[in-house]
Amino acid sequence: MYQQLSNLSDKELISRARKLKDREAEGVLLERYSHLMVAVCLPYLKKNPGTGAQTVFPQLLQRLSNGLKIQSIQKANEWVHQTIKTYFAQPEKQVPYYPSRESRDRLHTENRVEKAANNTIEKQALIAQVKTAIAKLGNDDRYLMEQFYLENKTFADLAAQKGTTVDKIRNQLKKAKSRLATQLTN
Amino acid sequence: MPNNTIHNENEKLLKIFAGIRCLNKDQLPRYLEGRLTDVEKHLVEQHLVDCDLCAEALLALQQEGLMEQYPSLSSGIQQYIRDSIKPVSQVHKMEHYARKVKQRESMLIYFWLAAFILGGGALLFGLSQYSSRKPAAARTAVPVVAASVASPAPPPAVVPVDSTQLLQSSHKPAALSAAANPATPAPVIPAVKKDTVKAAPAVKKPVVDSAAKKPPVAAPKPPDSSKKAADKPKDNTAVAAKPTAKDTPAAQITKNKEKENDNDNKPKTGANAAPAAAPATSGKVDTDEYLYKAAMVYQQHGDLDEAISRYKHLSSVNNSRVGEMARYQMAVCYRSKGQMGKAKRMFKEVVRINGTMKQAAQQALDNM
Numbered sequence: 001m002y003q004q005l006s007n008l009s010d011k012e013l014i015s016r017a018r019k020l021k022d023r024e025a026e027g028v029l030l031e032r033y034s035h036l037m038v039a040v041c042l043p044y045l046k047k048n049p050g051t052g053a054q055t056v057f058p059q060l061l062q063r064l065s066n067g068l069k070i071q072s073i074q075k076a077n078e079w080v081h082q083t084i085k086t087y088f089a090q091p092e093k094q095v096p097y098y099p100s101r102e103s104r105d106r107l108h109t110e111n112r113v114e115k116a117a118n119n120t121i122e123k124q125a126l127i128a129q130v131k132t133a134i135a136k137l138g139n140d141d142r143y144l145m146e147q148f149y150l151e152n153k154t155f156a157d158l159a160a161q162k163g164t165t166v167d168k169i170r171n172q173l174k175k176a177k178s179r180l181a182t183q184l185t186n
Numbered sequence: 187m188p189n190n191t192i193h194n195e196n197e198k199l200l201k202i203f204a205g206i207r208c209l210n211k212d213q214l215p216r217y218l219e220g221r222l223t224d225v226e227k228h229l230v231e232q233h234l235v236d237c238d239l240c241a242e243a244l245l246a247l248q249q250e251g252l253m254e255q256y257p258s259l260s261s262g263i264q265q266y267i268r269d270s271i272k273p274v275s276q277v278h279k280m281e282h283y284a285r286k287v288k289q290r291e292s293m294l295i296y297f298w299l300a301a302f303i304l305g306g307g308a309l310l311f312g313l314s315q316y317s318s319r320k321p322a323a324a325r326t327a328v329p330v331v332a333a334s335v336a337s338p339a340p341p342p343a344v345v346p347v348d349s350t351q352l353l354q355s356s357h358k359p360a361a362l363s364a365a366a367n368p369a370t371p372a373p374v375i376p377a378v379k380k381d382t383v384k385a386a387p388a389v390k391k392p393v394v395d396s397a398a399k400k401p402p403v404a405a406p407k408p409p410d411s412s413k414k415a416a417d418k419p420k421d422n423t424a425v426a427a428k429p430t431a432k433d434t435p436a437a438q439i440t441k442n443k444e445k446e447n448d449n450d451n452k453p454k455t456g457a458n459a460a461p462a463a464a465p466a467t468s469g470k471v472d473t474d475e476y477l478y479k480a481a482m483v484y485q486q487h488g489d490l491d492e493a494i495s496r497y498k499h500l501s502s503v504n505n506s507r508v509g510e511m512a513r514y515q516m517a518v519c520y521r522s523k524g525q526m527g528k529a530k531r532m533f534k535e536v537v538r539i540n541g542t543m544k545q546a547a548q549q550a551l552d553n554m
Contacts (some may be wrong), residue, residue: 028273039243
C-alpha cells in the first residue's frame with residue numbers, strides 16, 4: 001500500500017487525504033517533503049538554539065496536517081514552503097496558504113501544456129504563443145531563457161558568463177518565466 | 187534535418203512549463219556534490235527555477251555545518267511521520283473494518299426483516315386467496331339448489347307425494363308461518379287460485395325437493411325457531427292469516443308456504459328462495475362465467491393443469507352452458523397436453539350433452 005501511494009502524484013495524495021481521510025496518503029505526502037523541510041528549517045534552528053528539533057518538526061507537521069484538511073492546495077511544494085515561512089515568522093498564528101498571482105499564472109500555463117500534450121493543433125497554437133511571448137521579453141531575459149531552455153546551459157555556466165551568482169541567475173530566470181506565464185495567461 | 191531541429195526547438199519551448207517534481211532525498215545531496223548526470227542536472231535546475239522550497243533547501247545545505255545535521259534529522263523526521271501515521275492508520279483501518287462488519291450485519295438484519303415481511307405477505311396473500319376460493323365454493327353450493335329450481339325437468343310424480351307429506355307434517359298455524367316471513371306478503375297474494383298453486387310446482391320445487399329429503403325431521407323444528415322470530419309481528423300477521431285460514435285454496439297456499447318455511451329452517455329463509463330464485467341463478471351464472479374466464483386465462487398462459495382443474499370444478503358443479511363450455515375447453519387442454527384419450531372422452535361428453543358446442547366437439551373428434 002505504501003509503495004502504491006508513493007507512486008501517486010501530490011495532487012492525488014492530497015485528494016485522498018482530504019476526501020477519503022487517508023492518513024497513509026497524508027503521511028506519504030509529508031514524508032515526500034520532509035527532507036526539504038529539514039533542510040529549510042536548519043538555518044532557523046541554528047539561529048534559535050532554544051527551539052529544539054523535537055518541538056519544531058512535530059508542530060510544523062501538525063500545522064501541515066491541519067492545513068491539508070482545510071486548505072485548497074494547488075502546489076504542495078509552495079504550500080510547504082509558505083507554511084514553514086509563516087511558522088518561523090509567526091509561530092503563534094496560523095496563516096492560511098494562498099498562492100500568489102505569478103504562481104497561479106504559472107500553474108495555469110503548466111496545465112495548458114499538460115493538456116496539449118496529445119493534441120497537436122493545441123500544441124502548435126501554444127508553441128506559437130510562447131514564441132510570441134518570448135519575443136516580447138527583454139533582451140537579457142530572452143537571452144537567459146534561450147540559453148537555459150534551448151541550449152541546456154546550467155546555472156553555473158550562465159553565472160560564469162554573466163559574472164554573477166547562481167542564485168541571481170535563478171531568480172532572473174524565475175522572473176522571466178513568470179512574465180512569460182502572465183503574458184500567456186492574459 | 188532542419189525540420190527536426192525546429193521540432194526539437196518547439197518541444198524545448200514547451201519544456202519551459204513542464205511540471206517537474208521536487209528533489210528527492212537522493213537527488214538533494216547528489217546535486218550538491220555534483221554527482222548528477224547532465225540531463226538530470228538540467229531537469230533539477232529547471233525545477234529549481236520555479237521551486238523556492240528546493241532552492242532554499244539547497245542554499246541552506248550549502249552553509250557550513252548544516253550538512254552534518256541534515257541526514258540524522260531527515261531520517262528522524264521520516265521515522266516520526268511513519269510512527270505517527272501508522273498507528274492512526276491501523277486504528278483507522280480497524281474502525282473501517284468494524285464499520286464494514288456492522289454494515290454487513292445490519293444488511294443481514296434488513297435482509298431477514300425483508301424476507302420475513304415478504305414471507306408474511308405471501309402467507310397473507312395465500313390465505314386471502316384460499317378464503318376467496320372457499321366462499322366461491324360455498325356460493326356455488328347454494329346456487330346449485332337454485333339452479334335446480336330453475337331447471338325445467340321436475341319429476342311430476344314426486345310433487346304430490348311430497349306435498350301431501352308436507353301437508354301432513356306442517357300442522358303449524360298459518361299465523362306462525364306468516365310471522366316467520368313478515369316482510370313478504372307472499373302468503374296472501376298468491377292465494378288467488380288453488381289451481382295455479384298446484385299448476386306451478388316449478389316455483390315451489392326446491393321446497394319440495396329439499397322437504398322430500400328430510401320431511402319428518404324438519405317439520406317439528408320450524409314452530410320453535412319461527413316462534414322466536416314471530417314474537418314481534420304476531421299481531422299483524424295474525425290479522426292477515428285469519429282470512430287465509432277460512433277459505434280452502436288460501437289454506438293450501440299457506441300450507442305450501444309452511445313447506446317453504448320448513449325448508450328454510452336450516453340455513454336461509456326459503457320463502458325468499460322462490461322470488462329470489464331468478465337473481466340467485468343469474469348471480470351463479472355470473473360467478474361461473476368468471477370462473478370460466480379465469481380458467482381461460484390460465485389456459486392462455488399455458489398453465490394447462492390449473493386450467494383443467496378449474497374446468498373440472500366448473501363441469502362438476504354445472505351442467506348448463508358454462509359446464510358444457512368447460513368440458514369442451516378441458517378437452518382442448520387435454521388435446522394440447524397430448525392426452526388424446528381424455529380429450530376424446532371429453533369431446534364425446536360434450537357431443538352427448540347436445541348443446542351449442544356439439545358441432546365444434548364433433549368436428550374436433552373428427553379431426554383427431
